[in-house]
Amino acid sequence: MQCLRATLCRRATRHLFASKPLARDFTIAIDGPAASGKSSTARAVALELGFGYIDSGSIYRCATLLALRHDITDISAGAPDLIDLINKASVDIKFQPQSTRSAPNLITGRLPVPDVRILLNDEDVSEEIRKPDVNRLVAKVASDGGVRSAVLGIQRALARAAETRSKSVVGKEGVSSVPGGVVMDGRDIGTTIFPNAELKIYLDASAMARAIRRWDEMNSSLKRAKPPAVPATAENTPAEYPSVEDIARELEERDYADINRQHSPLRIAKDAIVIDNTSMTFEQQVYSIADLARDRMGLERKHDDL
Ligand SMILES: Nc1ncnc2c1ncn2[C@@H]1O[C@H](COP(=O)(O)OP(=O)(O)O)[C@@H](O)[C@H]1O
């Protein structure tokens, strides 16, 4: 009965919206700790809804790369030189919905995840910003109030551009009742960057699940770049391959810094929906978020079978 009422109500809302395009853009904020699945989920949701995508963490990673390249590693007393570099830098996030791959470690592996390329001053730094030296410093860089204000301007400009692009894609398909929209993932998107986001998700998973997923991901990309002479096993894992324990420690330190910093710490926004995906498939988390968004846009759900 409840289900039928929900369907009727959704149909009525859809009818209301069908006659005229929604006046405003739809923003989905996805926050959560490191390696909880934010970026892969956000990209797949954006693909599913025809939205734009912004990886806000990659901007902090670019700021960290600038710091490393200019030997600015002591951020404790503020970082005027780094802020100056960020203000002068151009960062572009090229979301490529047409170029997708299946992440190798996903449980079912069927749902494609669009590629994203990160350009810093027109240089493709997508791989470099994921390296261990950036991982080690990024939470420190992101804890600085001045750095965060400098990054804020970049985030908002990228979000506006992504919304505009998603609208033109939707326009071509002639689906005029669907608003332009953007999915943004990070730590403070629902609390600080877009406190009025139409849908806020806090994605979480157990510390061990997150460490194993990141280990899988790093090992498969290392193997692609440089296949080991002998197949790697738990006993003969080459030294440059990080262990699950190393990764778990790094994630734990970063989460601690992100939760305990003074400026925009990682928090669950009071109106966020918490999804713990420790035992969920990737499809389940992507489709349920896409359907939550459809509900709030007054559109028909597509995955009630899950
Ligand atoms: N439900 C899931 N089951 C298994 N692996 C997942 C699931 N969700 C995400 N992953 C994988 O976990 C890893 C970390 O995800 P990612 O999106 O990079 O996290 P974050 O952006 O939060 O750091 C990726 O390899 C991703 O494919």
Ligand SMILES: Nc1ccn([C@H]2C[C@H](O)[C@@H](COP(=O)(O)OP(=O)(O)O)O2)c(=O)n1
């Ligand atoms: N909105 C955001 C996004 C990321 N950060 C910081 C905190 C994180 O430790 C780093 C890197 O974020 P990123 O999302 O790339 O990290 P993970 O993919 O979860 O490992 O940036 C932030 O402070 N605020």
